[in-house]
Amino acid sequence: MFTGAFVAGLLVAAPAAHAAFTGSAAATMTSGTHTMAAPAGNDISASCDQIGGSGKYRLKISVISYGAVPRANNYVLRMVSPSGAVTAIDLTSSSTGYDSGPVNGVARGTWKYSVEAQYKVPATTNVWSSTATPLAITC
Numbered sequence: 001m002f003t004g005a006f007v008a009g010l011l012v013a014a015p016a017a018h019a020a021f022t023g024s025a026a027a028t029m030t031s032g033t034h035t036m037a038a039p040a041g042n043d044i045s046a047s048c049d050q051i052g053g054s055g056k057y058r059l060k061i062s063v064i065s066y067g068a069v070p071r072a073n074n075y076v077l078r079m080v081s082p083s084g085a086v087t088a089i090d091l092t093s094s095s096t097g098y099d100s101g102p103v104n105g106v107a108r109g110t111w112k113y114s115v116e117a118q119y120k121v122p123a124t125t126n127v128w129s130s131t132a133t134p135l136a137i138t139c
Contacts, residue, residue, distance in 0.1 A: 034119075038132035039067040039075065042115050044097075048106075048139035056105025057139035061113050062097040069117035069130065076116050080134070082109025091115065110138045 043064040048057050063077055075091040079098060089095050100106045114132035121127070 034071065034128065036072065036117050036119060036128050036130035037069050038130040039069050039072075039115050039117050041065075041067040044113070044115065044135065046113065046135070046137045048111070048137050050139075051102060051105045054105065055108070057100075057108060058102055059098065059100045059106045059111060059137070059139060061099075061137075063091055063115060064096075066091070066115045071119050072117035072130075074118040074120050074127075076118060076129075078114050078116050078132075078134075080112040082107055082111065106139060108139050110136050112136050 043066070044061065045064065046059075046061045048059045050056075051058050061077065061079065066075055073092075077089040077091055077095075077097060079087045079089070081087070087098070089098055091097075112134035113136075114134040116132050117130040119128040
């Protein structure tokens with residue numbers, strides 16, 4: 001067993017630690033940007049028909065085909081309602097468009113829609129999107 005005097009003696013006798021570091025390093029970092037092009041040559045059909053006398057409309061937007069974009073790994077149909085609400089439908093996963101259905105319908109007004117290319121960065125939530133000129137249909 002150590003005595004208190006022995007431990008105190010060790011602490012007093014221990015030399016203080018001192019360190020000094022000098023030096024420097026430099027590195028260069030390169031970065032860049034990439035602008036996603038909007039798909040060209042899209043084949044899209046859109047219709048909006050009144051559902052009986054309900055005041056509601058059945059909106060159908062069918063994407064038959066869209067142009068391939070370099071580096072894009074996803075495509076979406078982006079729709080903007082007359083109130084400004086945005087809906088994005090993933091076209092890559094097998095969807096071919098939007099149909100509001102014969103019962104619920106959509107509000108009257110001008111709807112804007114476009115097909116956009118995206119690059120989804122793997123293992124992150126980051127997405128680069130193209131900006132496409134929207135088309136419009138009025139219900």
